[in-house]
Amino acid sequence: MPEILCCFKWLIDESYIRASSSGELDLETVDYKLSNYDRNAIEESVRLQEEYGGTVSAITVGLPDSTKGVKDALSRGPEKAYFINDDSFENLEPSQTAAILADIISSQINYDLIICGEGSSDLYAQQVGPRLAEKLGIPCISYIQKVQIEGDRIVAEKKVEDGIEVISAPMPVLLTVLPDINTPRIPGLKDTLGASKKPVINISKDDLTVSYEAKIHTNAIIAASMERNCQKFGSETEDIANLARALAKEGVIK
Amino acid sequence: MAGVWIFAENHTQGLELLNTGRILADKTGSRLLSFLWHDHQVAEDYLACGADEVLLLPPLEESQPLEAYIPVIVDELREGDADIFLLAATLRGKDLAARIASRLDTGLCSDCISLKLDEDNTRLEMERLVFGGAGIQKVFCSSRPQMATIPPGTFEAAVPANSRREGKIRELPSSPATAVKILEKKAKERKSANIKEARRVVCVGRGIEKEEDLAMVREFAQVLGAEIACTRPVSEEMRWLPEDLCIGLSGIEIKPDLYIGLGISGQVQHVIGIRDSKIICAVNSDENAPIFDVADYGIVGDLYDVLPRLHEELGKLL
Numbered sequence: 001m002p003e004i005l006c007c008f009k010w011l012i013d014e015s016y017i018r019a020s021s022s023g024e025l026d027l028e029t030v031d032y033k034l035s036n037y038d039r040n041a042i043e044e045s046v047r048l049q050e051e052y053g054g055t056v057s058a059i060t061v062g063l064p065d066s067t068k069g070v071k072d073a074l075s076r077g078p079e080k081a082y083f084i085n086d087d088s089f090e091n092l093e094p095s096q097t098a099a100i101l102a103d104i105i106s107s108q109i110n111y112d113l114i115i116c117g118e119g120s121s122d123l124y125a126q127q128v129g130p131r132l133a134e135k136l137g138i139p140c141i142s143y144i145q146k147v148q149i150e151g152d153r154i155v156a157e158k159k160v161e162d163g164i165e166v167i168s169a170p171m172p173v174l175l176t177v178l179p180d181i182n183t184p185r186i187p188g189l190k191d192t193l194g195a196s197k198k199p200v201i202n203i204s205k206d207d208l209t210v211s212y213e214a215k216i217h218t219n220a221i222i223a224a225s226m227e228r229n230c231q232k233f234g235s236e237t238e239d240i241a242n243l244a245r246a247l248a249k250e251g252v253i254k
Numbered sequence: 255m256a257g258v259w260i261f262a263e264n265h266t267q268g269l270e271l272l273n274t275g276r277i278l279a280d281k282t283g284s285r286l287l288s289f290l291w292h293d294h295q296v297a298e299d300y301l302a303c304g305a306d307e308v309l310l311l312p313p314l315e316e317s318q319p320l321e322a323y324i325p326v327i328v329d330e331l332r333e334g335d336a337d338i339f340l341l342a343a344t345l346r347g348k349d350l351a352a353r354i355a356s357r358l359d360t361g362l363c364s365d366c367i368s369l370k371l372d373e374d375n376t377r378l379e380m381e382r383l384v385f386g387g388a389g390i391q392k393v394f395c396s397s398r399p400q401m402a403t404i405p406p407g408t409f410e411a412a413v414p415a416n417s418r419r420e421g422k423i424r425e426l427p428s429s430p431a432t433a434v435k436i437l438e439k440k441a442k443e444r445k446s447a448n449i450k451e452a453r454r455v456v457c458v459g460r461g462i463e464k465e466e467d468l469a470m471v472r473e474f475a476q477v478l479g480a481e482i483a484c485t486r487p488v489s490e491e492m493r494w495l496p497e498d499l500c501i502g503l504s505g506i507e508i509k510p511d512l513y514i515g516l517g518i519s520g521q522v523q524h525v526i527g528i529r530d531s532k533i534i535c536a537v538n539s540d541e542n543a544p545i546f547d548v549a550d551y552g553i554v555g556d557l558y559d560v561l562p563r564l565h566e567e568l569g570k571l572l
């Protein structure tokens with residue numbers, strides 16, 4: 001029966017981000033959320049467990065105050081969580097995250113299957129999954145839309161530009177999942193209460209045995225601006241006719 | 255002998271990377287080397303279009319995935335002491351890049367939308383989108399090779415030089431067997447060709463209630479001479495339209511004269527794909543929908559009520 005580990009990130013909800021007057025991103029008033037596609041990663045882990053048995057654990061690397069994220073992840077079904085946290089774990093780049101995860105997973109966790117999201121909602125680098133697989137020395141099947149377990153192998157449908165590749169690989173395997181693989185459940189009150197009782201294994205920087213310097217360095221993050229007319233019309237026929245005339249005046253209808 | 259290496263899944267992407275790669279190689283006074291696996295016939299083309307050397311990867315068996323090339327590519331980059339390695343950001347290309355970067359213990363700028371060398375011509379200064387497209391992250395890579403994946407279409411394709419260019423063609427060793435096997439390939443028809451060039455695009459979002467309602471949108475698009483496109487949930491969750499028609503961060507970018515969004519909330523991951531449109535027009539029943547902040551013209555209303563009349567009014571002007 002498979003031991004499944006899903007990787008999730010707790011991060012800034014981009015819909016709260018505003019540009020400051022200086023053109024920088026204003027990250028003061030933001031809220032946090034579970035990375036969108038990690039919800040699919042967790043859901044798929046739980047779905048596989050329902051079908052094939054086994055266990056599901058969740059793991060994250062983040063700031064110590066990401067406890068809300070750990071609870072959120074646990075409310076979606078995993079039975080326990082590994083929470084690798086330190087005050088310095090802000091703005092890690094993908095090679096660092098992968099190195100930290102690989103270090104802890106290889107020394108402390110048994111697994112047959114690791115499931116990541118296709119990409120994180122903030123960086124969307126699409127690197128942590130494949131890098132982690134490399135560090136662990138296991139096969140990686142990325143961008144998958146469908147997965148099943150056949151004996152000791154994983155069979156998955158991988159999206160490529162010209163269609164789908166049906167891929168088979170011996171476990172342990174790392175998968176990165178596309179959002180269309182499932183519809184994540186929405187945790188109810190019971191799930192949320194239950195999550196508080198589940199074990200969380202706290203892991204600190206002192207438990208790490210590898211170094212993980214940044215290779216990609218950020219000079220700045222500027223706001224991507226979009227200046228538009230922003231003229232709003234109602235939906236009376238008169239309004240619609242006005243809009244049609246405006247479009248014609250712009251020269252885009254002729 | 256440091257240099258610039260490139261890898262692309264197809265010919266067009268190869269030419270785009272050759273163009274960029276050539277500029278970088280000239281500035282750094284180094285050579286441009288291109289891997290080639292899909293079509294050995296075009297090796298001469300690649301030389302004419304700027305490569306100093308073409309590295310032929312032997313064909314794979316049917317069941318061998320592209321990742322079988324990883325060890326060969328890694329060896330080549332190590333031996334050549336590569337300074338820069340650019341890959342086309344296709345799905346397989348991105349996966350390959352991350353894994354090669356991990357093996358070489360180097361940094362990778364994913365989906366790089368702009369790059370240039372710094373004043374000393376040593377460091378690549380790269381840009382990429384973050385927070386769904388709300389921010390542009392400016393990065394550099396402190397290790398070697400400096401790696402980036404580049405979305406197809408980001409740069410112009412190279413054209414063959416007028417005078418004959420000298421170059422080398424070298425065959426690389428074949429790849430070891432992989433534990434991962436392709437059992438089957440299911441091809442699909444590609445539909446995105448027109449949409450990138452389209453002058454008018456009608457885009458549908460989750461405000462469309464059911465698949466049948468697309469018929470009415472299609473009719474509208476036809477009258478307008480527009481192509482139809484969609485948001486990611488419509489292609490990936492509902493599967494009402496093919497994925498090639500998804501506009502945005504994980505789909506494609508378009509730059510039509512006119513974009514009309516129907517029942518689209520306007521979240522940043524979608525909007526980033528339409529920012530180069532000349533005119534953006536949106537219909538949404540929620541007056542606070544973020545799409546109105548990035549639209550030139552918006553109609554606050556139920557699309558089922560608005561569309562027939564918009565159809566009629568625009569029809570009068572065409």
Ligand SMILES: Cc1cc2nc3c(=O)[nH]c(=O)nc-3n(C[C@H](O)[C@H](O)[C@H](O)COP(=O)(O)OP(=O)(O)OC[C@H]3O[C@@H](n4cnc5c(N)ncnc54)[C@H](O)[C@@H]3O)c2cc1C
Pocket residue numbers: 036037119120121124386458459460461462484485486487488500501502503504505506516517518519520521522523524537538539540543555556557558
């Ligand atoms: C990493 C990442 C990458 C992503 N990449 C992409 C991408 O490439 N492309 C993309 O599109 N999305 C992408 N997304 C998803 C994106 O965040 C949004 O979820 C998506 O764009 C929303 O699609 P929508 O506007 O169709 O649906 P919704 O957000 O559900 O909006 C539907 C809208 O329709 C309106 N509406 C409902 N009924 C009516 C009616 N009868 N008449 C008029 N209006 C109506 C509602 O008011 C609402 O505003 C990505 C997300 C992440 C996290």
Ligand SMILES: Nc1ncnc2c1ncn2[C@@H]1O[C@H](COP(=O)(O)O)[C@@H](O)[C@H]1O
Pocket residue numbers: 007008009010035037038041059060061062094097115116117118119120123124125126127128129
């Ligand atoms: N800090 C993190 N902790 C745990 N998993 C992560 C973290 N960052 C990224 N991941 C996983 O890696 C995937 C890809 O992230 P990225 O490479 O940042 O796009 C995410 O969907 C997660 O599954």
